[in-house]
Amino acid sequence: MAEALATVTRVDGLGMISIRADLARAGEAIADAAGLALPDMTRITTDGSRWLGWMSPDELLLILPAQDHREAQTALEQALAGEHALVADVSDLRAVFDVIGPHADxxxxxxxxxxxAAMPADGLRRSRAAQTAAGFWRVEGGFRVFGFRSTADYLHLILRNAAIPGSQLAPR
Structure with missing residues (x-):
């Protein structure tokens, strides 16, 4: 059998916090509490262990080590006190996979x-993977992909199958 195009590995140990707010008004407070620069539209910022991604005009997603998420959630809630905002722990709603290898694209x-080809190095895409909602961004050597936990087995299977050389999966 030919070598896989990439290795697909489940990533555990991450916490995720969804932040909904008026980013023009509360962006600086969010950035300070998260400890990361506010990302531009369809972008993600990182310090190497945390990521802050733009999800929509009024939504960001903070991804960080699971052991840090309670403290970060409290900091965000305090920073957004008095704002019309939502800070929600969505860690258990998501499944995360790394697709790493020379042909991860x-x-x-x-x-x-x-x-x-048009996705910048700091780009974050909300899209789909075959028939399930997914998001992804570039990491060293490939991509980090996230989807809903309810479709985790399916997402893992299609990622692994797509990594088989010559597989004919196509999104269209």
């Missing part, structure tokens, strides 16, 4: 209609 391209 090919694996993602088999499953998603996103234009990877």
């Amino acid at each position: 090919d694996v993602i391209a088999k499953l998603s209609p996103a234009d990877l």
